[in-house]
Amino acid sequence: MERERSEAEEQVARLLRTARRKLDLSVAFLSRVDANTRTMQVVDTDLPSPRDGYAGPRDSGFCLAVIEGRLPRVMPDARDVPEAVALLPADLPQIRGHVSVPVVLSDGTVYGTFCAYGLVTDPAVSPRDLALMEVLADAAALVIEPQVRLEQRDAEIRDRLAPVVAAGGPDVVLQPIVSLCSGARIGAEALSRFPAQWQRTPDVVFDEADGIGEGHRLELLALARGAALLDRVDGYVSLNVSPQTLLTPECGELLAGLPLERVVLELSEHDQVHDYPALEAALAPLRRLGVRLAIDDVGAGFSSLRHIVTANPDVIKMDRSIVSGIDADPMLARLAQSLVGFAHSFDVRVVAEGVETAAEHAVLQSLGVDGGQGWLFGRPAPVDVLADAGTVLAPA
Numbered sequence: 001m002e003r004e005r006s007e008a009e010e011q012v013a014r015l016l017r018t019a020r021r022k023l024d025l026s027v028a029f030l031s032r033v034d035a036n037t038r039t040m041q042v043v044d045t046d047l048p049s050p051r052d053g054y055a056g057p058r059d060s061g062f063c064l065a066v067i068e069g070r071l072p073r074v075m076p077d078a079r080d081v082p083e084a085v086a087l088l089p090a091d092l093p094q095i096r097g098h099v100s101v102p103v104v105l106s107d108g109t110v111y112g113t114f115c116a117y118g119l120v121t122d123p124a125v126s127p128r129d130l131a132l133m134e135v136l137a138d139a140a141a142l143v144i145e146p147q148v149r150l151e152q153r154d155a156e157i158r159d160r161l162a163p164v165v166a167a168g169g170p171d172v173v174l175q176p177i178v179s180l181c182s183g184a185r186i187g188a189e190a191l192s193r194f195p196a197q198w199q200r201t202p203d204v205v206f207d208e209a210d211g212i213g214e215g216h217r218l219e220l221l222a223l224a225r226g227a228a229l230l231d232r233v234d235g236y237v238s239l240n241v242s243p244q245t246l247l248t249p250e251c252g253e254l255l256a257g258l259p260l261e262r263v264v265l266e267l268s269e270h271d272q273v274h275d276y277p278a279l280e281a282a283l284a285p286l287r288r289l290g291v292r293l294a295i296d297d298v299g300a301g302f303s304s305l306r307h308i309v310t311a312n313p314d315v316i317k318m319d320r321s322i323v324s325g326i327d328a329d330p331m332l333a334r335l336a337q338s339l340v341g342f343a344h345s346f347d348v349r350v351v352a353e354g355v356e357t358a359a360e361h362a363v364l365q366s367l368g369v370d371g372g373q374g375w376l377f378g379r380p381a382p383v384d385v386l387a388d389a390g391t392v393l394a395p396a
Contacts, residue, residue: 003052003053005042005052006147008143008144008146008147009041009042009052011143012030012041012042012140012143012144013042013044015114015136015139015140015143016028016029016030016042016043016044016114016116016136017044018136019114019116019132019133019136020044020045020116022132023097023099023116023118023123023125023129023132024118024122024123025097025116025117025118025122025123025125026045026046026047026117026118026119026122027043027044027045027047027050027116027117027118028043028044028045028115028116028117029041029042029043029044029045029050029115029116030042030103030112030113030114030115030140030144031061031063031112031113031115032111032112033058033063033064033067033110033111033112033113034058035058036057036058037055037056037057037058038055038056038057038058038059038060038061038063038064038112039053039054039055039112040052040053040054040055041053041112049092050092056089060087060089061087061088061089062078062084062087062088062098062100062113062115063100063112063113063115065083065084065087066100066101066102066113066115067102067110067112067113070083071083071084071087071100073099073100073101073130073133074098074099074125074126074127074129074130075097075098075099075125076096076097076124076125076126077096077097077124078095078096078097078098078117079094079095079096084098093119094119094120095117095118095119096117096118096119096120096122096124097117097118097122097123097124097125098115098116098117098118098125099115099116099117099125099129099130099133100113100114100115100116100133101113101114101115101130101133101134101136101137102114102137103137103140103141103144104137104141105141105145105148106141106145111141111144111148113137114133114136114137114140116133154211154212157208157209157211157212158212158214160198161205161208161209161214161218164194164195164218165214165217165218165221168221168224168225169192169218169221169222169224169225170192170193170194170202170205170218170221170222170225171192171193171194171225172190172191172192172193172222172225172226172229172383173190173191173193173380173381173382173383174188174189174190174191174229174233174237174380174381174382174383174386175188175189175191175373175378175379175380175381176188176373176377176378176386177189177235177238177351177371177372177373177377178371178372178373178377179370179371180352180361180364180365180369180370180371180372181365181370185234185235185377186235186236186371187235187236187237187238187264187371188233188235188236188237188238188386189237189238189240189266189373190222190225190226190227190229190237190238190239190240191240191380192205192206192222192225192240193380205218206218206219206242215242215244215245216244216245216248216250216251219241219242219245219251220245220248220250220251220254222240223239223241223245223251223254223255224254226239226240227239227254227255227258227263229383230258230259230262230263232383233383233386235262236262236263236264236292237262237263237264238264238265238266238294239263239264239265239266240266240268240296241265241266241267242267242268243267243272243273243274243279246265246267246279246282246283247275247278247279247282252282252286255286255291256285256286256289259290260286260289260290260291261289261290261291262290263290263291263292264291264292264293264294264314264315265283265286265291265292265293265294266294266295266296266317267293267294267295267296267307267311267313268295268296268297273307273310273311276310276311279311280311280312292313292314292315293311293312293313293314293315294313294314294315294316294317294351295307295308295311295313295315295316295317296317296353297317297319297353298316298317298318298319298339299318299319299321299322299335299339313348314348314349315348315349315350315351316339316343316348316349316350316351317350317351317352317353317373318336318339318350318351318352318353318369319353319354320353320354320374322335322336322339322352323336323352323353323354323355323360323364323374324354324356324360325360326360326363326364327357327359327360327362327363328359333363333367336352336363336364336367336369337367337368340367340368340369344368349370349371350368350369350370350371351369351370351371351372351373352364352369352371352372352373352374353373353374354373354374355372355373355374355375355376355377356374356375356376357376358376360376361376
């Protein structure tokens with residue numbers, strides 16, 4: 001069964017058809033030449049073969065020889081060129097006319113070749129046919145380059161993540177969560193950390209991993225690392241998880257082995273939930289065993305009140321966009337007060353994120369916010385540092 005072509009490959013196929021029909025030849029194809037292989041990526045022909053994906057070693061066939069200048073771009077009859085005769089794969093018919101042009105990307109990288117060839121019954125090709133092929137090859141380069149760059153980006157992400165995955169996941173630090181009433185530490189959030197030289201925030205890294213199909217795997221490794229800290233700290237530990245990963249069997253198995261009465265699962269307000277009944281079904285057995293659910297980043301746009309109501313959380317975490325400067329902005333204070341009233345009416349606790357000043361703390365406390373998290377109470381740190389800190393006291 002032939003594989004389905006991408007949209008870009010369909011566009012290239014139309015260019016190949018133009019070349020084949022204008023030159024009245026039997027076969028036209030776009031080849032890709034990489035470190036090891038020469039592949040006819042897209043083929044236009046009425047013959048039974050070759051087809052898309054026909055491949056051989058990098059130095060087989062005419063493509064590399066044309067790129068390297070060992071074969072001319074135009075051969076009226078390839079049977080008259082000794083090196084062409086030597087390179088012709090045994091499973092292809094004898095080629096007569098052959099015209100081939102390197103496909104060059106915008107950075108000068110040679111992708112492969114744009115080729116057309118004829119059999120004995122086809123007319124001969126001539127140097128004047130080269131101009132048409134060059135124009136069509138340039139058009140093919142423009143069509144395929146976005147996909148090439150996407151593949152390169154994905155390969156770079158995969159290579160960058162590989163050592164982290166092999167090591168068992170990202171480093172995990174803990175940031176204290178305190179009661180705004182007593183100042184006592186009531187829990188901590190487990191936060192993933194990746195190499196600083198990547199210059200990427202964790203949410204970007206997880207998004208990139210998801211884009212190459214490694215999102216669930218990386219999340220599960222981070223969850224396992226965070227869960228491993230439960231027996232080293234007091235209070236609860238908040239573990240971040242996307243709705244999509246939460247629905248996987250592997251996530252359910254991991255969570256089932258934890259002391260769930262000490263676990264809070266945090267779902268971001270930004271993460272779309274495509275199937276609330278499925279999410280509820282996945283959470284139900286865990287909640288019966290004591291796990292609590294938090295909605296993170298609430299108020300970063302108020303785009304998902306339905307997300308809050310439908311998910312029926314135990315905790316909502318007030319986004320720092322509301323918390324920052326709340327002591328100097330009556331509108332923010334009014335917004336926070338409304339959010340607290342809304343949450344408490346459903347017996348839901350509110351934790352403010354990004355608390356950095358004593359003035360912010362005072363306002364939040366006066367509004368009835370239950371808990372706080374931020375640099376005022378402690379920065380994210382390795383578990384030993386958090387464990388040594390003991391109770392974190394809020395400023396008087």
